[in-house]
Amino acid sequence: MTTKSEVKLLGAWPSPFVLRARIALNLKSVNYEFHEEIFGSKSQLLLESNPVYKKIPVLIHGDKPICESLIIVQYVDECWSSGPSILPSHPYDRAIARFWATYFDDKLFPTMRSVVGAQGDDERKRLLQEVREGLALVEDAFNKISKGKAYFGGDQIGYLDIAFGSFMGWLRVHEASNGVKFLDQGTTPGLVNWAERFGTHDAVKDVLPETGKLMEFAKFMKAKMAAASAPK
Amino acid sequence: MADEVILLDFWPSPFGMRVRIALAEKGIEYEGREEDLSNKSPLLLKMNPVYKQIPVLIHNGKPISESLIIVQYIDEVWSHKSPLLPSDPYQRANARFWAEYIDKKIYSTGKLVWGTTGEVQEKAKNELRDSFKLLEGELGDKKYFGGDRFGLVDVALIPFYSWFYTLETTGNFSITEEFPRLVAWAKRCMQKESVSKSIPDQYKIYDFLLELKKKIQPQLQ
Numbered sequence: 175m176t177t178k179s180e181v182k183l184l185g186a187w188p189s190p191f192v193l194r195a196r197i198a199l200n201l202k203s204v205n206y207e208f209h210e211e212i213f214g215s216k217s218q219l220l221l222e223s224n225p226v227y228k229k230i231p232v233l234i235h236g237d238k239p240i241c242e243s244l245i246i247v248q249y250v251d252e253c254w255s256s257g258p259s260i261l262p263s264h265p266y267d268r269a270i271a272r273f274w275a276t277y278f279d280d281k282l283f284p285t286m287r288s289v290v291g292a293q294g295d296d297e298r299k300r301l302l303q304e305v306r307e308g309l310a311l312v313e314d315a316f317n318k319i320s321k322g323k324a325y326f327g328g329d330q331i332g333y334l335d336i337a338f339g340s341f342m343g344w345l346r347v348h349e350a351s352n353g354v355k356f357l358d359q360g361t362t363p364g365l366v367n368w369a370e371r372f373g374t375h376d377a378v379k380d381v382l383p384e385t386g387k388l389m390e391f392a393k394f395m396k397a398k399m400a401a402a403s404a405p406k
Numbered sequence: 407m408a409d410e411v412i413l414l415d416f417w418p419s420p421f422g423m424r425v426r427i428a429l430a431e432k433g434i435e436y437e438g439r440e441e442d443l444s445n446k447s448p449l450l451l452k453m454n455p456v457y458k459q460i461p462v463l464i465h466n467g468k469p470i471s472e473s474l475i476i477v478q479y480i481d482e483v484w485s486h487k488s489p490l491l492p493s494d495p496y497q498r499a500n501a502r503f504w505a506e507y508i509d510k511k512i513y514s515t516g517k518l519v520w521g522t523t524g525e526v527q528e529k530a531k532n533e534l535r536d537s538f539k540l541l542e543g544e545l546g547d548k549k550y551f552g553g554d555r556f557g558l559v560d561v562a563l564i565p566f567y568s569w570f571y572t573l574e575t576t577g578n579f580s581i582t583e584e585f586p587r588l589v590a591w592a593k594r595c596m597q598k599e600s601v602s603k604s605i606p607d608q609y610k611i612y613d614f615l616l617e618l619k620k621k622i623q624p625q626l627q
């Protein structure tokens with residue numbers, strides 16, 4: 175049994191990357207101490223534990239730091255191997271899961287975030303279209319990978335559920351800010367139903383930030399960025 | 407039934423080199439198919455519809471894309487020989503961390519060093535130096551990044567050794583003088599047959615990258 179202080183997670187409540195680590199730890203029923211980083215400053219512990227990127231999340235197990243959300247999720251899966259499996263068991267399925275998780279982080283989510291900074295209507299429309307096309311790919315992948323079951327991971331949530339589901343809050347924020355629907359019954363019915371199941375899952379529901387709170391946070395961030403770039 | 411293993415590849419690609427090395431380490435027989443990236447084969451477009459890029463490994467008809475994902479797949483399927491990842495979860499996490507660091511930094515920064523001039527190039531050179539310094543720190547006194555055993559991080563980084571001559575010549579600096587431990591590590595890796603037969607000669611790469619630079623410099627600068 176792990177004592178609470180043996181496992182620490184450095185994070186912040188709005189971060190989807192931190193959410194991934196929390197869900198993985200919950201799935202394995204690991205007790206851990208959550209250290210909320212103060213927005214705008216970085217704790218000494220964070221700077222020491224992640225000198226390369228100085229970013230959250232950082233999992234500290236004993237005295238060993240593990241950085242990068244997807245690497246943390248894989249570590250949690252391998253370390254607490256008696257709990258439910260997060261990665262699929264077959265190497266090919268694992269490769270597919272890793273492929274899509276990388277796609278989310280390298281392509282889909284950065285494109286979603288970049289809509290905020292779009293210069294002009296044309297660019298905004300182009301980026302929104304890219305997001306929609308990306309989500310169509312994910313809908314297709316979901317249908318193939320879940321094989322009719324509830325989650326990407328089958329009957330139980332797994333690596334891709336965590337990788338994608340952690341962004342649902344921010345996806346809703348972007349939908350509201352842009353007055354669009356990225357996930358809807360017409361184009362992505364599989365993902366719409368999956369998102370509902372994911373959001374109510376035991377390992378997820380208590381750590382998922384409320385969309386309302388995220389929207390307020392987004393407004394606060396936007397105001398801060400505007401102030402920072404305004405002429406003095 | 408014998409395994410059918412096909413690698414869609416492009417000879418100067420550092421990402422393709424990673425997969426060649428992993429396959430050679432494991433002694434896997436495969437068919438290497440050279441792609442013309444200006445005229446991609448229907449097979450490539452079908453097997454990697456999302457990115458349409460090499461390398462793609464096709465194992466008994468099923469495609470795997472993204473070089474580090476392919477290398478881990480190879481390691482997990484052909485697990486009986488030359489393990490590329492350690493068994494300890496923390497060491498595995500550490501190996502994945504550095505492999506991803508290399509993925510994020512070396513290709514894009516290196517490209518700016520050989521692909522640009524002036525201020526843009528200077529800035530990239532200094533970023534590359536910072537990365538090499540960090541990597542030398544991680545290597546320490548070890549034989550390989552993986553310790554005594556050649557592993558994932560070594561596979562991830564060693565293809566970029568083929569860029570060193572180009573980087574030194576275009577960037578006008580000596581990697582050997584500034585990063586002797588890194589170069590010593592690279593030469594140790596090159597002594598392995600799996601590595602030396604997977605990595606093209608530095609001068610061939612130089613000619614290739616100079617040609618490429620002519621095409622892409624305006625976008626990079």
